[in-house]
Amino acid sequence: MLKKRIIPCLDIANGRTVKGVNFVDIRDAGDPIELAKRYVEEGADELVFLDITATLEKRKTLVALVTQIASAINIPFTVGGGINSLEDAKAVILAGADKVSINSAAIKYPQLITEVSNYFGNQCVVVAMDVKNTQGNWKVFSHGGKTSTELDALEWALEAERRGAGEILLTSMNNDGTKNGFAIEITNTISEVVNIPVIASGGAGTMAHFKEVFQETKAGAALAASIFHFGEIPIPQLKTYLQNQKIPVRCL
Numbered sequence: 001m002l003k004k005r006i007i008p009c010l011d012i013a014n015g016r017t018v019k020g021v022n023f024v025d026i027r028d029a030g031d032p033i034e035l036a037k038r039y040v041e042e043g044a045d046e047l048v049f050l051d052i053t054a055t056l057e058k059r060k061t062l063v064a065l066v067t068q069i070a071s072a073i074n075i076p077f078t079v080g081g082g083i084n085s086l087e088d089a090k091a092v093i094l095a096g097a098d099k100v101s102i103n104s105a106a107i108k109y110p111q112l113i114t115e116v117s118n119y120f121g122n123q124c125v126v127v128a129m130d131v132k133n134t135q136g137n138w139k140v141f142s143h144g145g146k147t148s149t150e151l152d153a154l155e156w157a158l159e160a161e162r163r164g165a166g167e168i169l170l171t172s173m174n175n176d177g178t179k180n181g182f183a184i185e186i187t188n189t190i191s192e193v194v195n196i197p198v199i200a201s202g203g204a205g206t207m208a209h210f211k212e213v214f215q216e217t218k219a220g221a222a223l224a225a226s227i228f229h230f231g232e233i234p235i236p237q238l239k240t241y242l243q244n245q246k247i248p249v250r251c252l
Contacts, residue, residue, distance in 0.1 A: 002220060006210070035229060043239060044075060047073060093120065122196075126199075182222065191218035211242060
């Protein structure tokens with residue numbers, strides 16, 4: 001059985017790590033370079049960097065900051081936010097990212113998934129999906145969760161896979177920042193159907209939430225932010241807990 005991955009997420013705004021609840025009420029969470037270094041020391045399996053205001057501000061990803069973080073860590077590093085073209089993806093990979101995460105641009109121009117996948121290989125392409133349950137239906141949102149679309153979450157995940165995505169980063173907007181647990185139903189629905197790894201995101205508040213998402217869905221990884229940033233759940237303790245629960249994780 002593939003070992004489950006624990007992934008901290010650095011949401012970046014104005015060069016700082018930030019965190020909100022349900023994609024609003026943003027607050028400062030620290031220096032991204034120092035946090036990145038800490039996560040390597042703590043045994044994080046990967047790191048995700050999302051420039052959360054790049055698309056809204058219609059600018060490129062903070063490549064200089066990506067370079068600084070990449071030079072400070074030695075674990076797989078995914079970067080997203082403001083990646084609107086193959087050239088943008090090239091710039092981020094050249095800066096030191098191992099994977100690129102595309103979200104709003106993929107919705108607007110799905111062929112971008114294929115272009116990046118064909119150039120770098122699908123292992124470098126993460127399609128991020130911000131989804132929200134509205135009236136019983138899970139819909140996809142773009143532009144940092146600010147813009148609704150008519151895309152059905154499962155259908156979009158399947159299309160992303162067909163077009164060359166190597167991984168899905170699935171964030172439930174309903175659960176984001178609430179610390180009430182991951183969105184088990186939609187995570188299970190998508191991870192059961194696609195043949196690429198799904199990263200569960202949004203809602204982690206306890207170690208038991210990680211156990212739940214790994215036991216009740218086929219998610220290959222779980223991502224969290226504030227509980228790691230503020231030291232509420234140290235990654236070494238989380239991995240020991242999961243090992244004791246017979247959930248395969250990478251050793252510290």
